Amino acid sequence: xxxxxxxxxxxxxxxxxxxxxxxxxxxxxxxxxxxxxxxxxxxxxxxxxxxxxxxxxxxxxxxxxxxxxxxxxxxxxxxxxxxxxxxxxxxxxxxxxxxxxxxxxxxxxxxxxxxxxxxxxxxxxxxxxxxxxxxxxxxxxxxxxxxxxxxxxxxxxxxxxxxxxxxxxxxxxxxxxxxxxxxxxxxxxxxxxxxxxxxxxxxxxxxxxxxxxxxxxxxxxxxxxxxxxxxxxxxxxxxxxxxxxxxxxxxxxxxxxxxxxxxxxxxxxxxxxxxxxxxxxxxxxxxxxxxxxxxxxxxxxxxxxxxxxxxxxxxxxxxxxxxxxxxxxxxxxxxxxxxxxxxxxxxxxxxxxxxxxxxxxxxxxxxxxxxxxxxxxxxxxxxxxxxxxxxxxxxxxxxxxxxxxxxxxxxxxxxxxxxxxxxxxxxxxxxxxxxxxxxxxxxxxxxxxxxxxxxxxxxxxxxxxxxxxxxxxxxxxxxxxxxxxxxxxxxxxxxxxxxxxxxxxxxxxxxxxxxxxxxxxxxxxxxxxxxxxxxxxxxxxxxxxxxxxxxxxxxxxxxxxxxxxxxx
Numbered sequence: 326x327x328x329x330x331x332x333x334x335x336x337x338x339x340x341x342x343x344x345x346x347x348x349x350x351x352x353x354x355x356x357x358x359x360x361x362x363x364x365x366x367x368x369x370x371x372x373x374x375x376x377x378x379x380x381x382x383x384x385x386x387x388x389x390x391x392x393x394x395x396x397x398x399x400x401x402x403x404x405x406x407x408x409x410x411x412x413x414x415x416x417x418x419x420x421x422x423x424x425x426x427x428x429x430x431x432x433x434x435x436x437x438x439x440x441x442x443x444x445x446x447x448x449x450x451x452x453x454x455x456x457x458x459x460x461x462x463x464x465x466x467x468x469x470x471x472x473x474x475x476x477x478x479x480x481x482x483x484x485x486x487x488x489x490x491x492x493x494x495x496x497x498x499x500x501x502x503x504x505x506x507x508x509x510x511x512x513x514x515x516x517x518x519x520x521x522x523x524x525x526x527x528x529x530x531x532x533x534x535x536x537x538x539x540x541x542x543x544x545x546x547x548x549x550x551x552x553x554x555x556x557x558x559x560x561x562x563x564x565x566x567x568x569x570x571x572x573x574x575x576x577x578x579x580x581x582x583x584x585x586x587x588x589x590x591x592x593x594x595x596x597x598x599x600x601x602x603x604x605x606x607x608x609x610x611x612x613x614x615x616x617x618x619x620x621x622x623x624x625x626x627x628x629x630x631x632x633x634x635x636x637x638x639x640x641x642x643x644x645x646x647x648x649x650x651x652x653x654x655x656x657x658x659x660x661x662x663x664x665x666x667x668x669x670x671x672x673x674x675x676x677x678x679x680x681x682x683x684x685x686x687x688x689x690x691x692x693x694x695x696x697x698x699x700x701x702x703x704x705x706x707x708x709x710x711x712x713x714x715x716x717x718x719x720x721x722x723x724x725x726x727x728x729x730x731x732x733x734x735x736x737x738x739x740x741x742x743x744x745x746x747x748x749x750x751x752x753x754x755x756x757x758x759x760x761x762x763x764x765x766x767x768x769x770x771x772x773x774x775x776x777x778x779x780x781x782x783x784x785x786x787x788x789x790x791x792x793x794x795x796x797x798x799x800x801x802x803x804x805x806x807x808x809x810x811x812x813x814x815x816x817x818x819x820x821x822x823x824x825x826x827x828x829x830x831x832x833x834x835x836x837x838x839x840x841x842x843x844x845x846x847x848x849x850x851x852x853x854x855x856x857x858x859x860x861x862x863x864x865x866x867x868x869x870x871x872x873x874x875x876x877x878x879x880x881x882x883x884x885x886x887x888x889x890x891x892x893x
Contacts, residue, residue, distance in 0.1 A: 373597045374891045376873065377620045379610040380601040381746070382775040383577045388557040389543035390462035390469050395795065396775055398540050399883045403582055403599060404565040405543040408436050408455070408522070409534060413877035417534055421450060421544070421566065422522075431529030431835065436522040436537075443587040444546050445563075445570040452516035454544035459514050461550065462541055464505070465489055470783070470813050471541040473806075474797065477533060479513030479525045486811075529835040535798040568594050568887045577603055595875065595890035605745050605774070614868060621876075623867035623884065627748050630683040630866060638868045641685055645696050645796035645881035646863035647804065648682075649689070650741070650756070653788050654856050655818045658736065663727030665855040668789075669713065670720035671763040672756055674860060681755050682748070684866040689859035690714065691848060693804045696880050697796070699841050705801050709845050712852035717763045724764055738767040742782075743791035744775040752860070753791060782816035792816065793863070796881040801844045802831060803881075808856060819856035 382396035392401055410420040422436040442450040459478065462469040463485045476482040487508055490501050513525030526533060536542055549556050549564045556562040560574040560581075568588050573581035582599040584591065602619065604610045607626040614622040625633070633639035652659045652668070659665060674688035687695070690711035699705040728736060741757065743749040753770050760766040768789075773781070781787050794814075796803040806812060809828050810820040827847035831840040851857075865878060875889040 372893075374595060375598040375600060376596050376886060376889060376891065377600045377602070377618065378886070379604045379613070379619055379622055380580065381603075381605055381607075381610075381624070382744070383603050384580075385776045385779070386557065387563070387571070389458060389540050389545055390467060390471075391557075392540055393470050393779055394775065395883055400571070400580060400582070400601065401540045401543065402882065402885065403567060403569045403887055404563075404571055404585075405540065405567045407539070407542045407544075408537040410538050411879060415879070417538065420538060421455075422537075425534075432526050434524040434526070434533065436524065438520040438522070439589055440520075442566070442589050444549075444566050445585050445587055446546070446549070447587060448546060448548065448564075449519070450544060450566050451519045452522040453519070454547055455522050455542075456514050456516045457547040457550070458543065458545040460484075460509055460512055461545065463512060464509070466505075469541075473813055474536065474539065474541045477526050477528075477530045477536065479527045480508065480511035481513070481527070484508040484512050528833045530832075531835075531837075532798045532800040532802070535800075539797050569596075569599060579603060593888060595888070596886070599886060607747050611868075620873055621867060621869040621884070623865065624748060625684075625866050625868060627681060627683050627751060633866075633868065636868070638871060640867055640869060640878075642865040642867075642878040643696055643880055644863040644865045645694055645799065646793060647689055647692055647694050648686070648752075648791075648793050648860045648863055649692065650858040650860065651782060651787070651790045651792050651817045652856060652858065653785060653790075653818060654820070655785055656788055658728055658731045658733055659788065661727040661731050662854050663723040663730070664736075665727075665858070666713070666853075667720040667724035667727060667764065668760065668766075669855050669858040670716050670723070672759055672858065672860065673715065676759075677752060677755055678861050681751050682861060685864045686861040689861050690852075692851060692857065692859050693801045693844075693848060694796075694862040697799055697801055700837065705841065705844075709848060712849055713855075720764060736764070736766045738769065739788040740769040740771045741789045741791065742771050742773065742778060742787045744778040745772045749791050756860075783813075785816075785818060790816070792857070795863075799881060801841070801848075802828075805831070805844050805847055805851075808851060817856040819851075819854070821850060821854060824850045824854075 380396060380399060384397045384400060386392050386397055387400055389401060389405060392398055406420045408420055408422040409417050412418055421438055421442055423439045425434055425436045427434050438452055444450055459475055461467055462472050463475050463481050465485055465487050466489065472485045487505060490497050515523050517523055544566060546564045553562055556564060560571045563571040568585055569582035570585040571580065572583045580601040584594050584597050588594065607624055610619060610622045611626050611629055613619045652665050654660060678686040678688055690713055691706060691709055693706050695704055695706040697705045699708055724736065741753045743753050750772060757768045757770060760768055778790065782790050794804060794807065806828055807814045808817060808819045809815065809825050824847050827843045831843040834840045867884065872892045873889055874892060876884050876886055878884045
């Protein structure tokens with residue numbers, strides 16, 4: 326029964342990852358013949374296809390093992406490729422691997438790489454590059470925030486959680502290196518030859534194949550990494566294996582990707598170049614779009630959204646993502662669940678989505694968004710339903726009780742930390758006003774760059790912070806394991822043993838009913854304790870020029886431009 330449950334569940338996930346096809350706008354730059362030119366059809370006169378996009382922040386790390394957010398991943402998804410990739414219809418297909426075989430018990434996967442695949446510098450892409458990349462991310466010396474996504478590998482957690490010594494004693498360091506090497510050798514990924522990668526999991530994982538097209542599972546060029554550990558910080562030293570290569574990076578200004586002639590599927594890549602402008606102001610980006618300087622803009626300024634409903638260039642797609650606020654559970658009075666629940670219950674989510682966000686978002690009364698199948702006929706979020714409600718009177722009572730338990734007579738003034746963005750600012754202002762009106766709480770606002778916000782959250786240097794999470798894969802676990810007590814993304818510093826136990830049960834079980842029940846029970850604990858405050862479930866509203874085709878919008882990714890084309 327367990328084997329049947331595993332394979333039927335796995336099949337559901339492969340079939341149910343929905344993506345929406347769309348068309349984007351663009352510009353074809355055509356070179357004019359010089360004076361006296363006969364006008365022969367040279368490469369230049371045929372036209373160079375350049376797509377112009379906006380990246381909302383300066384990338385934090387364009388390295389598969391170090392990347393943390395969409396400001397990194399949108400570019401990585403164009404410059405790198407994993408063992409698999411996805412079609413516009415959501416089907417998982419061959420990427421760097423041409424085929425694979427899972428064992429009957431789901432514990433061992435054997436991947437066979439394509440012939441002739443190369444890095445952008447001409448080096449062959451080998452199975453060892455995958456093994457090296459995954460172990461690099463897991464190495465505790467790397468300090469990768471996303472290493473936990475590789476814990477599905479046998480020995481992955483043990484290797485990554487090794488406690489590094491602070492001593493500089495050569496003998497102790499030598500002993501540490503020996504112990505690390507022993508743990509590394511036990512990690513369940515091995516290149517048995519240049520084209521064969523054997524992966525051993527700690528437990529059967531229904532969504533493992535989906536993970537192989539997530540950026541933490543991309544390869545890195547072993548020779549390049551060992552020769553220059555900072556290869557990923559400048560275009561001049563950047564080496565990747567995807568459809569495009571990074572050829573220019575003006576930090577905090579722009580990035581240029583050009584077609585990678587070494588990519589195995591280069592004949593189906595229609596764009597010559599993708600130019601990213603680094604723009605953190607939505608209004609500025611939209612103005613550039615209107616002026617013809619950008620071909621697609623996402624996100625769109627919230628005050629513009631109501632004017633676009635009948636515009637042919639406006640599109641809106643589902644998003645596997647939740648907008649929420651972190652509450653620092655280590656700082657009083659946010660240490661008290663009643664205080665946390667009071668703040669959550671005093672927010673009018675419908676007013677925020679209708680009057681502020683205005684992108685068709687759905688108010689969130691749980692943390693897992695719609696769009697994840699629980700079985701062949703049931704959506705996980707819809708089955709779980711609303712796990713709390715808004716109630717200002719009860720919020721007042723809970724706040725008073727919680728403050729009294731913490732030895733306080735009044736809620737101290739605190740701040741909401743958010744990354745520079747007009748939309749985040751407006752939502753924070755709305756929440757600020759609601760808390761003032763409904764609870765008499767004084768709140769200030771603080772905006773910083775996205776990477777600064779991430780760093781401060783990880784360090785616990787905040788009180789309340791704006792956050793958002795896009796599912797890394799299509800399973801409730803991509804949200805639920807965020808708040809395990811030892812989780813690297815647990816910025817709320819939540820610690821609940823029963824919650825941890827339920828998540829552990831869900832990860833280890835191959836019985837779909839058992840794992841789904843465990844996650845539903847864990848989510849109930851999460852919303853009862855309220856370490857984070859869900860606000861709404863995202864959508865993906867964007868504008869695009871009508872003469873660009875071939876874009877598609879995965880439910881848990883930014884719009885994909887790899888196979889885009891520009892029509893005249």
